[in-house]
Amino acid sequence: MKGMDSRFRGSDGISSTATSNSMNSPAQLSPQTPLVRVSGVTKSFGGVHALRGVDLEVFPGEVHALLGENGAGKSTLIKILSGVHKHDSGRIEIAGREVRFASPAESRAAGVAVVYQDLSLVESLSVGANLMLGREPQTRFGFLKKRQLMTEVSAFLREHGIPLDPRATVGSLPFAYRQMTEISKALMGDVRILILDEPTSALTEGEEKILFDAVRTVTQRGVGVIYVTHRLNEVFRISQNVTVFRDGANAGSFVTAKTDMKQLVTAIVGPGHAALGADAPIQKTREVAVSASKPVLTLSRVTNDCLNCVDLNVHAGEIHGLAGLIGSGRTEILETIFGLRAVEQGEIRIEGVALSNRKPRTAIEQGVALVPEDRQVQGLVLDHAIERNLTLPRLPHFSRLGWLDRIGAMTQARAVVSKLAVKAPSASTVVKNLSGGNQQKVVFGKWHQPRPRVLLLDEPTVGVDVGAREEIYALVNEAARSGTAVLVVSSDLAELLRLCDRISIVADGAIVETVGREAIDGTEALHHLIQLPRAAAQAS
Amino acid sequence: MTESSSTTVAAAAPPRARQLVSQLLQGDQPYMLYVAFVIMLVVFSAASPHFLSFDNFLNIGRQTALVSIMAVGMTFVIIARQIDLSVGSTLALSGMCAALAMAHVYDSWLVGAVAGIGTGALVGFINGVLTTRLAIPSFLVTLGTLSAARGLAMLITDTKPVIITSDPYIELFGETTFLGIPAPIAWTLLAIVIGILLLHFSIYGRQIYAAGGNPTAALYSGINTRRVTTLAFVFTGMLAGLAALVLSARSHAARPDVVQGIELDVIAAVILGGCSLFGGRGFILGTVLGSLIIGTLNNGLVLLGVSSSLQLVIKGAIIVAAVAFTKR
Numbered sequence: 001m002k003g004m005d006s007r008f009r010g011s012d013g014i015s016s017t018a019t020s021n022s023m024n025s026p027a028q029l030s031p032q033t034p035l036v037r038v039s040g041v042t043k044s045f046g047g048v049h050a051l052r053g054v055d056l057e058v059f060p061g062e063v064h065a066l067l068g069e070n071g072a073g074k075s076t077l078i079k080i081l082s083g084v085h086k087h088d089s090g091r092i093e094i095a096g097r098e099v100r101f102a103s104p105a106e107s108r109a110a111g112v113a114v115v116y117q118d119l120s121l122v123e124s125l126s127v128g129a130n131l132m133l134g135r136e137p138q139t140r141f142g143f144l145k146k147r148q149l150m151t152e153v154s155a156f157l158r159e160h161g162i163p164l165d166p167r168a169t170v171g172s173l174p175f176a177y178r179q180m181t182e183i184s185k186a187l188m189g190d191v192r193i194l195i196l197d198e199p200t201s202a203l204t205e206g207e208e209k210i211l212f213d214a215v216r217t218v219t220q221r222g223v224g225v226i227y228v229t230h231r232l233n234e235v236f237r238i239s240q241n242v243t244v245f246r247d248g249a250n251a252g253s254f255v256t257a258k259t260d261m262k263q264l265v266t267a268i269v270g271p272g273h274a275a276l277g278a279d280a281p282i283q284k285t286r287e288v289a290v291s292a293s294k295p296v297l298t299l300s301r302v303t304n305d306c307l308n309c310v311d312l313n314v315h316a317g318e319i320h321g322l323a324g325l326i327g328s329g330r331t332e333i334l335e336t337i338f339g340l341r342a343v344e345q346g347e348i349r350i351e352g353v354a355l356s357n358r359k360p361r362t363a364i365e366q367g368v369a370l371v372p373e374d375r376q377v378q379g380l381v382l383d384h385a386i387e388r389n390l391t392l393p394r395l396p397h398f399s400r401l402g403w404l405d406r407i408g409a410m411t412q413a414r415a416v417v418s419k420l421a422v423k424a425p426s427a428s429t430v431v432k433n434l435s436g437g438n439q440q441k442v443v444f445g446k447w448h449q450p451r452p453r454v455l456l457l458d459e460p461t462v463g464v465d466v467g468a469r470e471e472i473y474a475l476v477n478e479a480a481r482s483g484t485a486v487l488v489v490s491s492d493l494a495e496l497l498r499l500c501d502r503i504s505i506v507a508d509g510a511i512v513e514t515v516g517r518e519a520i521d522g523t524e525a526l527h528h529l530i531q532l533p534r535a536a537a538q539a540s
Numbered sequence: 541m542t543e544s545s546s547t548t549v550a551a552a553a554p555p556r557a558r559q560l561v562s563q564l565l566q567g568d569q570p571y572m573l574y575v576a577f578v579i580m581l582v583v584f585s586a587a588s589p590h591f592l593s594f595d596n597f598l599n600i601g602r603q604t605a606l607v608s609i610m611a612v613g614m615t616f617v618i619i620a621r622q623i624d625l626s627v628g629s630t631l632a633l634s635g636m637c638a639a640l641a642m643a644h645v646y647d648s649w650l651v652g653a654v655a656g657i658g659t660g661a662l663v664g665f666i667n668g669v670l671t672t673r674l675a676i677p678s679f680l681v682t683l684g685t686l687s688a689a690r691g692l693a694m695l696i697t698d699t700k701p702v703i704i705t706s707d708p709y710i711e712l713f714g715e716t717t718f719l720g721i722p723a724p725i726a727w728t729l730l731a732i733v734i735g736i737l738l739l740h741f742s743i744y745g746r747q748i749y750a751a752g753g754n755p756t757a758a759l760y761s762g763i764n765t766r767r768v769t770t771l772a773f774v775f776t777g778m779l780a781g782l783a784a785l786v787l788s789a790r791s792h793a794a795r796p797d798v799v800q801g802i803e804l805d806v807i808a809a810v811i812l813g814g815c816s817l818f819g820g821r822g823f824i825l826g827t828v829l830g831s832l833i834i835g836t837l838n839n840g841l842v843l844l845g846v847s848s849s850l851q852l853v854i855k856g857a858i859i860v861a862a863v864a865f866t867k868r
Contacts, residue, residue, distance in 0.1 A: 360761070361764060377754070377757070378760045392758070392761040404741055
């Protein structure tokens with residue numbers, strides 16, 4: 001893999017090979033010298049201590065998982081390592097040399113590459129142009145060598161087994177592919193330390209595997225990887241060591257091979273937290289007689305530009321999962337039910353009532369609620385107060401001849417904030433200032449009162465920490481217990497298995513099969529079910 | 541509310557009145573705007589003996605009436621993440637239609653008012669429909685109507701002014717006083733009150749904030765963002781019509797070439813008043829203050845005897861500085 005960078009620097013391979021050797025050669029460092037050493041680093045914002053003296057060591061070729069709830073200090077440390085913030089005290093060494101980055105550019109020059117959750121791609125350009133942004137191969141006169149650029153990018157993507165078309169426009173790609181583009185972009189430069197901030201939050205397992213393979217490939221080059229995630233099962237699949245932060249301090253360091261899920265959860269949430277009981281076998285207190293009751297939500301032969309004859313029944317009190325690969329049509333099924341996409345053929349009935357012209361407004365009036373995939377773009381008006389966001393879908397309820405019942409709206413918002421335990425100073429707090437988990441609770445809160453008949457959830461716990469995740473699961477279960485029909489899309493198979501009574505497998509805009517929860521033996525089995533339709537398609 | 545809410549919702553919940561006042565006066569912005577206004581008043585008062593008088597303030601009110609009335613509408617448009625460049629042309633066309641309707645259809649102030657405001661509403665509706673249905677950026681749509689409406693106003697009479705002879709019309713919109721308040725200022729106050737009621741106290745106000753703050757999230761919350769946005773343009777057009785009535789009544793005639801370039805003052809007033817060009821933020825009283833700042837600046841510079849060319853330069857610099865200052 002060495003010298004790979006030189007091929008991506010353009011035509012003058014000779015000079016850049018020399019630099020990339022001096023930058024990248026693992027032999028330069030003895031394995032005992034950590035690539036990154038953070039010791040006793042503190043940082044406060046105003047009066048808030050975000051970091052109270054944390055330590056972290058990452059060695060060449062290692063994947064080091066960094067865990068902790070939202071607000072534990074992971075993001076702050078990453079922002080310090082990437083040059084966004086400066087630390088107050090303590091010491092940071094990169095490859096044995098003390099550093100104090102004044103800007104992201106300095107950090108990048110030292111070989112630190114960060115892939116953030118929110119992407120930094122130019123949507124109007126192609127994947128190839130994005131990957132080579134700022135280092136495009138040029139002719140002597142400064143013109144772009146477009147063909148060479150595409151060839152280089154294709155070679156790189158092929159080498160890393162990344163299934164991206166370098167010619168595709170980034171803006172037209174689904175979220176997961178944009179994320180892969182972002183990661184590829186980070187991998188292309190002279191990277192010594194790669195920081196991944198929840199890279200898999202929107203990936204399916206198949207895509208996740210591709211990502212992991214790519215990560216393994218770069219670690220063989222001697223790159224050290226800091227891997228931030230909320231998904232504990234990934235920690236065991238990819239990392240060698242784990243560091244846990246809690247409240248801005250170290251809460252434990254583990255060798256991955258010598259620890260287990262239970263130990264990590266304890267370190268993350270702290271002793272005596274309710275989430276610790278979560279690993280106990282699920283005890284279904286709900287009794288769902290799926291066959292006996294009449295379904296609340298019925299889709300019969302629903303067809304449009306994304307869906308192909310979808311048949312689906314969801315009963316009162318049932319939690320029904322939709323599993324499938326990205327692009328299989330899972331999200332589109334929810335969007336069609338919510339009236340965001342037209343139904344060309346077939347019909348959707350809510351408690352037996354079909355509507356000819358579905359719009360979100362009419363769907364809401366029928367009692368359909370959607371917690372969308374991307375809460376920052378689709379779910380919330382980030383600049384507005386919690387109360388304004390909570391009131392939005394229910395405005396007609398607070399209307400008296402078009403005038404707003406301000407007291408009623410505020411009273412209900414306070415009630416929802418306290419019921420869902422949203423951690424915020426008041427219901428007037430601006431949503432942007434909340435953590436991911438609390439933002440997601442606000443999105444759930446939009447549909448809390450009155451109880452929806454059909455609750456559609458799209459990736460309900462993406463970017464949500466362990467504690468808040470349990471609270472969200474409790475909310476979903478409570479909604480089902482009170483008779484709501486719940487339809488969940490998730491790429492987190494363990495989540496589907498934990499929540500759902502039945503799971504439908506989606507592929508190519510159609511439902512391939514529907515199975516009861518008890519018929520699926522673990523995430524591995526579900527994974528196979530999801531892959532099966534694709535394998536069959538490839539075989540034929 | 542349960543007991544636990546007292547911990548999460550904390551000691552919030554200020555008395556309703558205080559909350560209301562803070563929303564009306566502050567919007568999302570700090571008080572820098574008020575500070576800027578007060579500083580300006582102090583400076584002009586110290587520099588000119590004529591500045592600090594009741595008559596002069598009425599003067600400022602009359603001079604800023606057109607900008608203030610239209611700025612109330614523009615606040616809705618900008619909160620909806622749109623822009624309306626056509627307000628000046630809409631005003632000219634509406635004034636012509638009002639005067640022509642009275643001259644040729646029926647000589648009554650009511651006919652003039654309906655024709656003027658109706659024309660404004662129609663132009664606003666066209667702006668709104670083209671923007672939301674054809675997904676053309678409102679900057680381009682209203683750049684088009686800016687030119688087209690002005691051209692139409694000139695075409696009707698071949699650029700000749702239309703004299704207004706209806707005395708009740710001239711009285712009502714231009715010359716009478718309501719409780720001692722000159723008509724132009726009274727109509728401005730009416731526009732402000734309607735704006736405040738719509739934006740801060742109606743369901744529609746919530747919808748427009750959401751449609752501008754995050755159109756996707758608004759759509760996902762069941763809000764008809766197209767309709768909401770179109771209504772903002774219609775409202776702005778109607779207020780441009782109202783401004784046309786006030787202007788034509790004061791000058792006893794409608795002219796097709798009036799208030800060229802006024803849209804820039806209107807937009808400056810709204811932005812100065814704390815609206816975000818990125819949508820979702822702003823408040824009516826801020827806009828009013830922004831308009832007063834621009835009006836006071838014009839008035840004060842005239843009183844100080846600054847040449848009109850230099851006035852433009854100073855005004856431009858102060859507007860940019862004030863926006864930079866209030867945005868921090």
